[in-house]
Amino acid sequence: MLDEPFSALDSYLKYQLELELSETLSAFPGTVLWVTHDRGEAWRNCRRVCVMDGGKAQPVQTLEALFQAPGTESAARLSGCKNFAAAKPWGESVLLPEWGLTLACRRTVPPETAVAGIRSHQVHFAVQGEENAFFCGVAKVIDDVFGSIVLLRPVNAAQDAPLLRMELDKAAWAAHDGEKTVTVAVRPDDILLLQKS
Numbered sequence: 001m002l003d004e005p006f007s008a009l010d011s012y013l014k015y016q017l018e019l020e021l022s023e024t025l026s027a028f029p030g031t032v033l034w035v036t037h038d039r040g041e042a043w044r045n046c047r048r049v050c051v052m053d054g055g056k057a058q059p060v061q062t063l064e065a066l067f068q069a070p071g072t073e074s075a076a077r078l079s080g081c082k083n084f085a086a087a088k089p090w091g092e093s094v095l096l097p098e099w100g101l102t103l104a105c106r107r108t109v110p111p112e113t114a115v116a117g118i119r120s121h122q123v124h125f126a127v128q129g130e131e132n133a134f135f136c137g138v139a140k141v142i143d144d145v146f147g148s149i150v151l152l153r154p155v156n157a158a159q160d161a162p163l164l165r166m167e168l169d170k171a172a173w174a175a176h177d178g179e180k181t182v183t184v185a186v187r188p189d190d191i192l193l194l195q196k197s
Helices: 011-026 039-045 063-069 075-080 171-175
Strands: 081-085 087-090 093-096 101-104 115-118 134-141 145-156 164-169 181-185 191-194
Touching: 011 087, 075 081, 075 115, 075 191, 093 115, 145 171, 145 181
Parallel strands: none
Antiparallel strands: 081 115, 087 093, 093 101, 115 191, 134 145, 134 181, 145 164
């Protein structure tokens, strides 16, 4: 069992030790239990994952399944999703009352769906006539190491609704820098339909 094996290391030392440990474990004939909160570490070193939430184990799944269709809010959070809103199924669409939005999903939304997740890199500037396009006010822009983080408030959102996070490269944001409102979109296939954890 490896419990957060690199948690106290700087990024360079972590990289070096992870390479060495990966090589050692590839020759190990048994099963290894690797405990981590780092999605990249899990992706590089594990084939299957079991999310723990509130002391309960969720079903074991492949890493691909965790990232493509995590199933629960806690699994989506672990996979790096940062945007969540309470959701109500509506045929092949999902209602997001907090944001004042109805988004098409192009698939039947399961009745147990209680939360919609949207990955911040999958929020993008909309093109004319694009499905699931909506207006947002720009609440805050954060200059990150390699990109920009833009916090948005959909124009029909409740005042206490969570902000929508969009991550993009600096050049893409520079073309819109200074704008108070933007039109963004989310592709129907990029909406995560989740059960409450």
